[in-house]
Amino acid sequence: MWALLGKVTGLSMPQITRLIRRYRQHGEIRVEGGPRRCFPVKYTLQDLELLIEVDRAHRRLSGLATRLILEREWQVFGNRPYARLAEISVAHIYNLRHSAGYRQRAEEFSKTMPTTIPIGERRRPDPQGTPGSLRVDTVHQGDWDGEKGGYHINAVDAVTQWEVVGCTAIPA
Numbered sequence: 001m002w003a004l005l006g007k008v009t010g011l012s013m014p015q016i017t018r019l020i021r022r023y024r025q026h027g028e029i030r031v032e033g034g035p036r037r038c039f040p041v042k043y044t045l046q047d048l049e050l051l052i053e054v055d056r057a058h059r060r061l062s063g064l065a066t067r068l069i070l071e072r073e074w075q076v077f078g079n080r081p082y083a084r085l086a087e088i089s090v091a092h093i094y095n096l097r098h099s100a101g102y103r104q105r106a107e108e109f110s111k112t113m114p115t116t117i118p119i120g121e122r123r124r125p126d127p128q129g130t131p132g133s134l135r136v137d138t139v140h141q142g143d144w145d146g147e148k149g150g151y152h153i154n155a156v157d158a159v160t161q162w163e164v165v166g167c168t169a170i171p172a
Contacts, residue, residue, distance in 0.1 A: 043096065047085050051096055052106045060097075063090035124158075131159040 005016050023029050054069055055061075061069070067090050073079045074086035088096075096102050127133035135156050141149035148170035155164045 043084060043088070043092075045101070046081065048096060048099075048101055049105070050081055050085060051093070052102065055097075055106065056108075063093040066093055127158050129159060131157055131162075133158045 002013055002016065005011070006013060009016065011019070019029055051066075051070075054066060054073075058066070058069065060066075067088060070082055070085040070088060073082040097106075125133040125135055135158055137154045137156075139152045139154075141152065143149055150167050150169045153166045153168065155166075156162070
């Protein structure tokens with residue numbers, strides 16, 4: 001039974017023993033979380049906003065290029081808000097970019113850009129006299145007793161009228 005409790009809870013035997021003793025004494029088990037040790041926060045929300053602004057202006061360059069831009073803003077141009085970010089490491093730029101706060105503030109949505117090449121357009125090819133423009137036709141044979149039937153494929157060169165005919169089965 002002890003092994004089962006250890007497996008289910010992920011606790012060691014002494015931890016389980018202490019919890020059982022506490023339950024017998026007080027009739028309940030309270031989750032007590034101690035103070036967590038955290039690294040001190042160096043970069044503020046304003047620093048994160050500046051990083052987002054730089055990434056938007058430069059279309060999110062690599063971490064090293066972004067670090068050099070931040071460093072230059074402080075050292076060459078003397079922009080006071082960039083003083084803390086001028087000392088940031090490349091790795092920490094990536095850490096900030098992957099943080100939830102960065103992703104919530106930096107997300108941008110754009111509409112799908114139309115393509116200049118028609119994709120999936122159903123029309124007869126116009127090869128203008130040069131061979132190599134294929135017209136592909138497919139026909140589904142149909143289903144038989146709930147099993148998928150095959151597809152007949154017909155590829156024809158529009159100029160030379162060279163034709164390839166094939167058939168494929170649908171794997172079950």
